[in-house]
Amino acid sequence: MTVIAKFEINFSRFLDSEGRPVAALPAFAARPRDLLPLYRAMLLTRSFDAKAIALQRTGRLGTYASALGQEAVGVGLASAMRPDDVLVPAFREQGAQLWRGVTMVELFSFWGGDERGGDYAGPRQDFPVCVPVGTNAPHAAGVALAMKLRGEGRAVICALGDGATSKGDVYEAMNLAGVWRLPVVFVINNNQWAISVPRSAQTAAETLAQKAIAAGFPGVQVDGNDVIAVRHEVEAAIARARSGAGPTLVEAVTYRLGDHTTADDASRYRDDSQVSQRWREEPILRLRRYLTEAAGWTKQEEEALIGECGAAVDAAADAYLGLPPQPPESIFDHLYATLPPSLADQRAALLQQAGENG
Numbered sequence: 001m002t003v004i005a006k007f008e009i010n011f012s013r014f015l016d017s018e019g020r021p022v023a024a025l026p027a028f029a030a031r032p033r034d035l036l037p038l039y040r041a042m043l044l045t046r047s048f049d050a051k052a053i054a055l056q057r058t059g060r061l062g063t064y065a066s067a068l069g070q071e072a073v074g075v076g077l078a079s080a081m082r083p084d085d086v087l088v089p090a091f092r093e094q095g096a097q098l099w100r101g102v103t104m105v106e107l108f109s110f111w112g113g114d115e116r117g118g119d120y121a122g123p124r125q126d127f128p129v130c131v132p133v134g135t136n137a138p139h140a141a142g143v144a145l146a147m148k149l150r151g152e153g154r155a156v157i158c159a160l161g162d163g164a165t166s167k168g169d170v171y172e173a174m175n176l177a178g179v180w181r182l183p184v185v186f187v188i189n190n191n192q193w194a195i196s197v198p199r200s201a202q203t204a205a206e207t208l209a210q211k212a213i214a215a216g217f218p219g220v221q222v223d224g225n226d227v228i229a230v231r232h233e234v235e236a237a238i239a240r241a242r243s244g245a246g247p248t249l250v251e252a253v254t255y256r257l258g259d260h261t262t263a264d265d266a267s268r269y270r271d272d273s274q275v276s277q278r279w280r281e282e283p284i285l286r287l288r289r290y291l292t293e294a295a296g297w298t299k300q301e302e303e304a305l306i307g308e309c310g311a312a313v314d315a316a317a318d319a320y321l322g323l324p325p326q327p328p329e330s331i332f333d334h335l336y337a338t339l340p341p342s343l344a345d346q347r348a349a350l351l352q353q354a355g356e357n358g
């Protein structure tokens with residue numbers, strides 16, 4: 001027998017878990033303080049998550065999926081994008097969305113069940129949160145096809161979980177993206193869990209990055225707790241997409257430090273000791289250690305930044321809680337440009353009933 005094809009998957013990391021550089025840093029990180037916007041964005045995401053959980057626990061928000069421990073994935077991928085690229089998120093990308101200009105009030109509103117929270121004033125073309133697992137992948141391929149047909153030189157970034165890569169629609173989207181060389185980057189947030197199902201029970205593949213190979217494009221693995229690595233590899237993938245060379249898959253290896261959502265209790269299916277271990281590798285601590293060492297980041301600066309993020313989150317929560325409720329018929333108003341007749345009838349019936357009930 002002869003070897004007719006050979007593949008390999010590379011792993012990228014710039015900072016180890018102690019925050020020590022293990023490779024020459026990319027240009028955007030040449031001056032340590034240039035990393036402060038990334039650091040702030042990760043802190044803001046963590047603060048937003050904590051508030052969202054508190055609001056849910058007190059009955060003022062619906063079920064919520066926190067990104068605790070995975071802040072570097074969202075912030076890293078979004079900071080690699082240009083404003084005119086399109087983000088097609090799953091449901092754990094609040095770090096990316098906040099970076100892109102989605103407001104905290106919009107995000108609270110969405111998770112509070114208010115459809116206006118998926119209609120962003122800022123990044124108008126970014127897609128809203130997508131809870132049906134993996135269904136955003138074909139959407140992303142479709143957007144990328146439109147960009148290609150129009151010759152726009154933009155890119156789509158599609159965020160997916162590790163569990164999503166076990167789904168047929170994700171393979172279908174990747175297959176089309178490969179064969180049509182679409183300008184799309186699939187970023188897999190490999191947080192090791194799909195609710196209670198561990199990564200090892202989802203797929204026998206050695207890496208998730210290699211799933212790109214079957215679809216005919218490159219896959220790379222990055223340390224998903226190293227925001228520099230995530231940004232650097234996604235930037236390279238976006239440049240490839242824009243140049244017409246086609247898609248890339250970036251697998252960001254991280255860990256879900258929190259419950260799956262506020263409707264979950266992860267202590268029922270995983271060991272606390274495993275989680276404590278993973279806290280040592282978390283992305284914010286890692287970058288803080290680097291900033292302290294390389295940029296003289298002080299305790300005072302740290303406290304001021306935490307205070308500033310907390311105040312911004314509190315103000316957004318107050319604004320969300322102060323929003324007037326939506327009228328009941330709004331449940332019909334955010335899915336279709338033109339309502340199909342059957343739904344138009346239901347909307348009219350609802351309005352009539354609401355009128356009769358005063």
Ligand SMILES: Cc1ncc(C[n+]2csc(CCOP(=O)(O)OP(=O)(O)O)c2C)c(N)n1
Pocket residue numbers: 092131132133134160161162163164165189191193194195256260
């Ligand atoms: C099509 C579909 N099936 C099942 C669910 C229920 N569900 C919600 S999240 C989830 C696991 C997703 O795991 P992963 O893709 O790894 O994303 P993570 O939640 O870890 O970010 C499942 C099964 C769903 N939302 N959509």
Ligand SMILES: [Mg+2]
Pocket residue numbers: 161162163189190191192193194195
């Ligand atoms: Mg997962």
